[in-house]
Structures are given as C-alpha cells and as structure tokens.
C-alpha cells in the first residue's frame with residue numbers, strides 16, 4: 027500500500043481575476059475550492075492514475091470535513107487524525123492574466139498526544155509499503171517532526187520526502203528513496219543562486235551525497251533533472267498551454283511512485299513523473315491519466 031502523509035492540509039481557494047490591482051477592489055471572475063496540501067494532492071493524482079493510496083494527516087473543523095468529503099467522493103481511502111480545535115487552514119491561490127499569487131494560511135494547533143497517535147499509526151506500516159511525506163510542518167509542531175516520523179518507520183520501508191529547504195536537508199541523511207526540490211528550494215538549501223544547469227546539477231549531486239537514493243530537481247517549464255546512482259538525466263516537457271501549475275510538483279511524486287510500483291524502473295518512473303507534472307500544469311486541476319499517458323509518449327530523456 028502507498029501512504030501519503032500531510033501534516034498541514036489545506037482547503038485551496040482559487041480565485042481568478044482579470045487583472046490583479048493592489049489596494050483596490052478586485053472582482054473575482056471565477057472561484058473554486060479544492061482539497062489541498064501536498065500529500066493529499068499526491069493521493070488525488072495517484073487515484074487519477076488508478077493507484078490506491080491511503081491519505082493520512084491531521085484535519086480540523088469545517089474545512090477538514092470538506093477535504094475528507096472530497097477525497098471520499100473520489101474513492102480515496104483516508105485515515106486522518108481529527109483535531110479538537112480550529113479549522114484546517116485555507117490557502118488562497120489568486121490567478122490573473124500574468125500572475126499567480128499564493129497566500130498560505132496557518133494551521134490549527136496540534137497537541138503532543140495527537141503526534142503520539144500519529145506515531146502509533148506510522149509504526150503499523152509494513153516494510154513492503156511506500157510512505158510519501160509531503161508538505162510543510164505546522165507551526166505548533168517541532169521542526170524535527172519528520173525525523174521522529176522517519177525513525178518510527180520500519181527501517182526497510184521506502185519513504186519519499188517533499189518538503190521545504192532546511193527540513194529537507196536535515197532529513198536527507200535518513201536516506202529517503204526520493205527527494206524532489208525545485209530550483210528555488212535547492213538554492214535555499216545551499217544558500218546560493220544557481221545560474222546555470224551545470225550549477226543545478228552540481229548542487230543536486232551535493233544534496234544526493236547527504237543521503238537520498240534519488241534526487242529530482244524540478245525546473246518548471248524547463249522540465250527536470252534526475253540524479254541517481256546510474257547517472258544523471260534530463261527531461262524537457264512537450265509544448266502545451268500552461269493552465270495552472272499548482273500541484274505540479276506533487277503530481278511528479280505521484281507519477282514517479284505509480285510507475286515505480288508497476289515497473290521498478292527508475293528512468294521510466296522519472297519520465298512518467300515529468301509527464302504527470304506537466305499534465306497538471308496543462309490542466310485545470312490535477313493530472314488525468316489520459317493526458318499523462320499522451321505526454322509520456324512524447325517525452326525524451328537525455329543522459330548528461
């Protein structure tokens with residue numbers, strides 16, 4: 027079984043305006059609400075790719091109920107811990123003709139008892155399972171929460187990690203199966219501006235040296251770099267119309283995992299990851315299997 031863990035889920039509230047004007051009344055042209063948070067997005071894309079997963083994490087209040095309902099409606103299995111106070115955060119995603127602005131909310135308080143409850147569930151996961159730890163750590167939790175979770179996993183359970191900068195760096199020594207920083211995150215990890223592809227590769231390799239078995243550095247419309255023990259590879263997305271890139275990175279993780287459990291082939295999994303991320307960027311909402319399969323046939327991998 028695949029488990030996704032979202033410590034900090036969100037109701038994503040997307041607002042589309044013609045042109046965003048600061049300090050003025052902006053009228054929304056269209057708006058929609060979706061179940062969000064990085065691990066939850068991974069579960070949703072896995073479901074679109076016909077791969078079962080169990081979505082875990084914390085939910086609270088009316089926004090938490092909305093998220094669980096949406097996941098269940100789509101046939102996704104859930105095993106969330108309910109918080110006693112507050113509401114799961116609302117993240118605002120505002121799109122205009124030429125800008126994408128995000129305001130991510132604060133998460134509700136999570137007590138130590140709720141962390142212990144989660145750790146108990148984590149200990150029950152078997153070594154044949156795959157665990158995807160994705161997204162930020164809520165402010166009320168210690169910053170080493172992911173480390174505590176990783177240490178509670180069976181030592182042979184493969185885990186994938188997609189979180190921000192310092193936490194990603196500190197957890198990398200526990201040898202995750204895959205990490206997927208984007209270029210900005212890689213820059214923040216090493217506190218450096220990366221000016222060329224050569225530099226991206228150099229620092230991607232340094233990240234891999236800390237511990238991850240495989241590293242994908244995603245580069246938005248420029249595609250992605252894959253650093254693995256068998257070599258370094260590059261993939262460029264086929265041309266298309268960008269519609270909404272929120273969740274493109276999460277979709278890559280879902281695509282990689284889906285292909286890996288089917289084939290155990292790292293390179294094909296990377297190719298499918300790029301296809302899935304691109305399918306999300308070229309869709310309203312998250313990647314569908316149909317578009318992912320089409321793009322997968324068009325992507326070529328280059329060895330560097």
Ligand SMILES: Nc1ncnc2c1ncn2[C@@H]1O[C@H](COP(=O)(O)OP(=O)(O)OP(=O)(O)O)[C@@H](O)[C@H]1O
Pocket residue numbers: 207208209244245246247248249250263268271272273274275276277278299300301302303304307
């Ligand atoms: N504008 C785009 N055009 C084509 N493909 C894109 C575009 N943006 C993203 N992608 C695809 O999605 C993948 C992941 O995108 P990106 O590097 O933006 O990840 P991310 O920053 O983690 O995304 P997010 O935080 O929005 O989930 C890219 O490697 C690429 O394949």
Ligand SMILES: O=P(O)(O)OC[C@@]1(O)O[C@H](CO)[C@@H](O)[C@@H]1O
Pocket residue numbers: 034036038061062063064067117130160161162163190272273274275276
């Ligand atoms: O604050 P985090 O956990 O880093 O990111 C949360 C988030 O921005 O990431 C997802 C897209 O990747 C959205 O669904 C969600 O709103």
